[in-house]
Amino acid sequence: MRIAKAKRFEKQYKKLPQKTQKKFVTRLKLYLEDKNDPLLNVHRLKGPYTELWSFNVTADIRVVFDTSFDGVLLLVAIGSHSELYG
Secondary structure (H helix, E strand, O other), X not given: OEEEEXXXXXXXHHHOOHHHHHHHHHXXXXXXXXXXXXXXXXXXXXXXXXXXEEEEOOOOEEEEEEOOOOOEEEEEEEEEHHHHHO
């Protein structure tokens, strides 16, 4: 699976503390190995984000992603729950 990053994701990622960035890399690898791992809490979003999915990086940091493209995981956004959905 190829990984693509939206500009929004890249800007938000750069602002994260380095510790959180490292945690993201670990969780992304876990997602690619086992999408159903309970640590990730992968779930489809609702409302204006209906076509998108999310997984947990930390207790508060989430990654919003799109799997609708064949063979591509598009990372849309990353941030705290309140930043993304508030």
